[in-house]
Amino acid sequence: MDTKNKGFNTKLIHAGAYEDVFGSAVTPIYQTSTFSFKNAQHGADCFAGKSDGYIYTRIGNPTINAFEKAMAELENGFGGVATSSGMAAVSSVYMALLGAGKHIICSSSVYGPSRSVLERDFSRFGVEMTFIDTSDLSQIENAIQDNTSVLYIETPANPTMVITDLVKASELAHKNGITVVVDNTFSSPYLQNPLDLGCDVVLHSVTKFINGHADIVGGVIIAKEEEMYKKIRGSMVYLGGNMDPHQAFLTHRGLKTLSIRIEKAQQSAMLVAEYLEKHPKIDWIKYPGLKSHPQHELAKKQMRGFSSIISFGLKGGIKAGKVLMDNVHLAILAVSLGGVESLIQHPASMTHASMSKEAREAADITDGLVRYSVGIENVEDIIEDLDQALAKV
Numbered sequence: 001m002d003t004k005n006k007g008f009n010t011k012l013i014h015a016g017a018y019e020d021v022f023g024s025a026v027t028p029i030y031q032t033s034t035f036s037f038k039n040a041q042h043g044a045d046c047f048a049g050k051s052d053g054y055i056y057t058r059i060g061n062p063t064i065n066a067f068e069k070a071m072a073e074l075e076n077g078f079g080g081v082a083t084s085s086g087m088a089a090v091s092s093v094y095m096a097l098l099g100a101g102k103h104i105i106c107s108s109s110v111y112g113p114s115r116s117v118l119e120r121d122f123s124r125f126g127v128e129m130t131f132i133d134t135s136d137l138s139q140i141e142n143a144i145q146d147n148t149s150v151l152y153i154e155t156p157a158n159p160t161m162v163i164t165d166l167v168k169a170s171e172l173a174h175k176n177g178i179t180v181v182v183d184n185t186f187s188s189p190y191l192q193n194p195l196d197l198g199c200d201v202v203l204h205s206v207t208k209f210i211n212g213h214a215d216i217v218g219g220v221i222i223a224k225e226e227e228m229y230k231k232i233r234g235s236m237v238y239l240g241g242n243m244d245p246h247q248a249f250l251t252h253r254g255l256k257t258l259s260i261r262i263e264k265a266q267q268s269a270m271l272v273a274e275y276l277e278k279h280p281k282i283d284w285i286k287y288p289g290l291k292s293h294p295q296h297e298l299a300k301k302q303m304r305g306f307s308s309i310i311s312f313g314l315k316g317g318i319k320a321g322k323v324l325m326d327n328v329h330l331a332i333l334a335v336s337l338g339g340v341e342s343l344i345q346h347p348a349s350m351t352h353a354s355m356s357k358e359a360r361e362a363a364d365i366t367d368g369l370v371r372y373s374v375g376i377e378n379v380e381d382i383i384e385d386l387d388q389a390l391a392k393v
């Protein structure tokens, strides 16, 4: 079915569906590493790009392709590239767009390893980098050099919930010939479409909202234009970070309920945020849906909802935060986010432990910051769980 002009939910259910010879209602798992050619000439033509046909699963596979097509449609891009993990998506994009003597500007508050792989590995190949608060356009402007080729933005940023204006950041970058890449993991295409806001490449850790069931690690990259798509696919195929068919099947199944999962989770997140904001033991809270969030208006303009991740600090700092984390029973003390289950974690010692303390402080990732990902359990149970744990602080 052609879903190009259909609504978002119709796309979630039907986009990318692969019609097999048996009329299978769901795209089957093509659990195969390789595909037979009709004859020697067909094989040669497939490799030369003159004939359609699957060759080898690292290069392409119908189950993976169905998921990639669905994601490309949901993000309004030319094509999607599914990867083994979110980090394989990040690394494939860096690999495709960076090189010796090139410079990248990156949000200082990003998923820890997205920054650490630049500092630890890409620096060894002569890539230059500057980490700034991308929500401040003047900082982007000041960081631009003659050799800047990539502006890498995470918005809302992990874990500070800082929001970058994607329209304005893209305009500024494009005036200077810079490619704009956005990590859209915290919003998913249900809440935000960076390619529609002027960005060139969008990527996701599908481990989070897209799959949504905490049983898969995976990633996906979507490029707006064909040339960029081909460049990134080439790097992914040579780097070898492809998704596998079984992983693609499960992720595509999870994707179908994205809208209803996020709707439920963000409704609850608003109530949890309001509860926490009023609690006497809470020092500060950052949730884009609260009027107190410094970029609440921008979030309203740029996103179609506020998602379900909340960052906050307790008056007793990290000591109090640890008491809270050790006393919640419903929320699982674990990294990751965007799943059906509520999760709580401590970025400074967990997801962002790979960053230096100075880098964390500069990015406002304080030792007292606790991150809560609101799931789809009954919200009164989530709040009751927090309430009894906060009483022990």
Ligand SMILES: *Cc1c(COP(=O)(O)O)cnc(C)c1O
Pocket (backbone or CB within 6 Å): 085, 086, 087, 088, 111, 114, 154, 158, 183, 185, 186, 204, 205, 206, 207, 208, 217, 218, 219, 336
């Ligand atoms: C989790 C995460 C990643 C990394 O994804 P993996 O699937 O764990 O490799 C990248 N960006 C953001 C914002 C994330 O939350």
